[in-house]
Amino acid sequence: MTEADMKTPIPNEALDLPALFPGILSADTRPGYSGWIVEKDNLLEFATALRDELGYDYLSSVTGVDYLPEGKMEIVYHVYKTTGGPGLVFKVQAPRQDPVEVPSLISIYPGAELQEREAWDLLGIKFTGHPDLRRILMWEGFAGHPLRKDWKEAYFEEEGKPLKSRWPEGKIVQAEDKNPFGDNIAYPDGFDPDKGKYEPEKALYAALRESQQDETGLPSDRIIVNMGPQHPSTHGVFRVAVMLDGETIVSLKPVMGYLHRNHEKIGERNTFLMNMPYTDRLDYLSSMSNNFGYALAVEKLMQIAVPERAEYIRVMMAELTRIANHCMAIGALFNDLGFFFTPLLYLLEERELILDIFEAVAGSRMMCNYFRFGGVARDLPEGVLEKIKGLCFERLPRRIDEIDRFLTENEIFRARGIGQGVLTAEDAIRYSAAGPLLRASGIPYDVRRAEPYSIYERFEFDVAVRYHGDIYDRYLVRLDEMRQSIRIVQQAVKGLPEGPIQTGKPQYQVRVPPGEAYGRVEGPKGELGFYVISTGKPNPWRYHVRAPSFINLTAFGPMCVGQKVADVVAVLGSIDIVLGETDR
Amino acid sequence: MYGKGILKGLGVSARHFIETYLDDIRWLGRKRYGSPEGIAHRASKKGRGIFTVQYPEEKVPVPEEFRFVPFLVYESNSNGDKSYRCTSCGICAKVCPPQCIWIVRNSDPATGRPIPDPAEFYIDADICMNCGLCAEYCPFDAIKMDHNYELASYGRVIFDKEKLGKPVAYYESIRPANAAKENAARAAKEAARAARAD
Numbered sequence: 001m002t003e004a005d006m007k008t009p010i011p012n013e014a015l016d017l018p019a020l021f022p023g024i025l026s027a028d029t030r031p032g033y034s035g036w037i038v039e040k041d042n043l044l045e046f047a048t049a050l051r052d053e054l055g056y057d058y059l060s061s062v063t064g065v066d067y068l069p070e071g072k073m074e075i076v077y078h079v080y081k082t083t084g085g086p087g088l089v090f091k092v093q094a095p096r097q098d099p100v101e102v103p104s105l106i107s108i109y110p111g112a113e114l115q116e117r118e119a120w121d122l123l124g125i126k127f128t129g130h131p132d133l134r135r136i137l138m139w140e141g142f143a144g145h146p147l148r149k150d151w152k153e154a155y156f157e158e159e160g161k162p163l164k165s166r167w168p169e170g171k172i173v174q175a176e177d178k179n180p181f182g183d184n185i186a187y188p189d190g191f192d193p194d195k196g197k198y199e200p201e202k203a204l205y206a207a208l209r210e211s212q213q214d215e216t217g218l219p220s221d222r223i224i225v226n227m228g229p230q231h232p233s234t235h236g237v238f239r240v241a242v243m244l245d246g247e248t249i250v251s252l253k254p255v256m257g258y259l260h261r262n263h264e265k266i267g268e269r270n271t272f273l274m275n276m277p278y279t280d281r282l283d284y285l286s287s288m289s290n291n292f293g294y295a296l297a298v299e300k301l302m303q304i305a306v307p308e309r310a311e312y313i314r315v316m317m318a319e320l321t322r323i324a325n326h327c328m329a330i331g332a333l334f335n336d337l338g339f340f341f342t343p344l345l346y347l348l349e350e351r352e353l354i355l356d357i358f359e360a361v362a363g364s365r366m367m368c369n370y371f372r373f374g375g376v377a378r379d380l381p382e383g384v385l386e387k388i389k390g391l392c393f394e395r396l397p398r399r400i401d402e403i404d405r406f407l408t409e410n411e412i413f414r415a416r417g418i419g420q421g422v423l424t425a426e427d428a429i430r431y432s433a434a435g436p437l438l439r440a441s442g443i444p445y446d447v448r449r450a451e452p453y454s455i456y457e458r459f460e461f462d463v464a465v466r467y468h469g470d471i472y473d474r475y476l477v478r479l480d481e482m483r484q485s486i487r488i489v490q491q492a493v494k495g496l497p498e499g500p501i502q503t504g505k506p507q508y509q510v511r512v513p514p515g516e517a518y519g520r521v522e523g524p525k526g527e528l529g530f531y532v533i534s535t536g537k538p539n540p541w542r543y544h545v546r547a548p549s550f551i552n553l554t555a556f557g558p559m560c561v562g563q564k565v566a567d568v569v570a571v572l573g574s575i576d577i578v579l580g581e582t583d584r
Numbered sequence: 585m586y587g588k589g590i591l592k593g594l595g596v597s598a599r600h601f602i603e604t605y606l607d608d609i610r611w612l613g614r615k616r617y618g619s620p621e622g623i624a625h626r627a628s629k630k631g632r633g634i635f636t637v638q639y640p641e642e643k644v645p646v647p648e649e650f651r652f653v654p655f656l657v658y659e660s661n662s663n664g665d666k667s668y669r670c671t672s673c674g675i676c677a678k679v680c681p682p683q684c685i686w687i688v689r690n691s692d693p694a695t696g697r698p699i700p701d702p703a704e705f706y707i708d709a710d711i712c713m714n715c716g717l718c719a720e721y722c723p724f725d726a727i728k729m730d731h732n733y734e735l736a737s738y739g740r741v742i743f744d745k746e747k748l749g750k751p752v753a754y755y756e757s758i759r760p761a762n763a764a765k766e767n768a769a770r771a772a773k774e775a776a777r778a779a780r781a782d
Contacts, residue, residue, distance in 0.1 A: 162683065165686075166680070166683050166686055166687075167677035167678055168674065168689065170689065171688075172708075174708065174740065174742075346600070353627070356627060356647075359646070362649065363650055367715070405592060411589050506720070506721065508678070
């Protein structure tokens, strides 16, 4: 390619989308909203042009919003360029009926697969053209779509908290004293588990058979094996259904939802502040990052700035979280590979010391609940800064080098890691892989650099990137990232200014103006996004989490095809999922 | 040489193994186990060798900010009556994310007017998620997070006002820095009010 061939990318501000796509696009003019509303019939055409002509090759998030009073459903897409820069939001609107039908984007962005299934499951949006549109978090045979605004959960009391039975009425009631099967539980037509008609797994196995590539067309001795949900290598209750030809994987489907609690519905019942401790429970190994993403999204809506000192503390905490998370990720990967507990326990020592810092700062080791809108909950207590300094200047760099010496050249690990579970750069983008998974495939995409948030543009660090896209490179990327995080914390410790840690007075009931906001951070597992819609009430109208460990699983099946069954465990370990976030 | 990486790795674990004994020798004469200094040493940046703590014989001290299920602060007067700081304003019940706080307000039997003292105060400790928002937003420093994490029980745990109440002295003992800060702020407020009254 010569230089003349390379088109200069059009900067976002100069992009005149309505002129490029006359008649199929209009600006979203609702107060507080941004982006574009695309006609439903032209969606595929628009998305193809977006990807191929404008360079928005990375579909970050797909979700739906139920606008019950207006009688319509909206599907919201967030796309980005993997070369960096701000993203583009576009929406499709459809009349609210059962089911809502919208064309699937899976042919253009295969990364939409699991996200569209989720939107179908929870909101009842039917994506026509999706090859495997099954429920994903709820079970087959569940009645209704729980994120719709007219769906009510068991023990339903009110649309939003605080509940009147607690204040001002003050009557002590325990949930199990109430009849959960009162008047808000429903079964689908013909549901009768006793009569043998109820076959929840039928669709899954059919989908497995469908996605196999059988060149001969002959019936051969292929078998379906279920790994999990109770399997020690799945890091929780997670199930993998694989179709095997001998020992080779022909097709693979992840089955999840065993830890599903409808986090997003809980979030819509909560007030904005109440939701902060719930975000801890998403990716419970890196709760500070979750806090960070949610705080960013709501701060965008509230349009408040964060004081300098709080920004520095936030960055320090987020980077320490990344180190702690990667300790766990690397340790668990080696545990899965049969190294037993030694690497995990060596790494847990370091994680433990980081959690000590979180405990001293936030009050809890894992469920930190430390960020507030416009700052952090409290200032660093005495002695904590010294602890962080001791850790990041003395102990951690040495310990990471030791782990490097300990594991990187191990022949067994190299044999199991190099060239296994390969995800090419093109596929990584297509499947919307994020975080270390994307960067190990040779795409140097890091939200901290691509679209800097908070004060990340002030720090000097390198985006860790490796190029083979295999298990080994994912391990190396995590190791590199830990070193880069230490660099960032070192700079943050040096630059930490004095001053307030919160904007304005702490409020338990924040006023959030109507509008939408998407806050995203580079979490340890990948791009973690929070899409929040406020109507000006105390509770958010819509609260959606773009969960990296959930979306990274889209690439899980393709990575495993052709591998041996024992490699499933290693590949899953190298993706690094946390079920609290996958299932939400 | 094939196998060099494994040997190098085994060298690291051998060093860790020997380190456990070396550290014991280094600490000869001092108590490495079962003493506060020993626990602090093991959990410091210099910690080497055995890292673990023999719970329940040894316990890692919790930092001041550590939070567990809340308690209500009361002040005792000379004849032993408890006077709770809580005014039953309901902010904790309103801010509680899992909604595990129930407050029954009190009223004066003679006049029927509400009085700032809760008749009943329940916390469903099974539901409490230890987030600490109630303590953070209480304007009267009346509800605080506890340090006692050993609450295992066989049944459901609902704490009533009696069970929740703990004296001010206890609060000051577990959170000295916070208590001092709050006392100073309250004294300043009192002084300002007194100055205005004069």
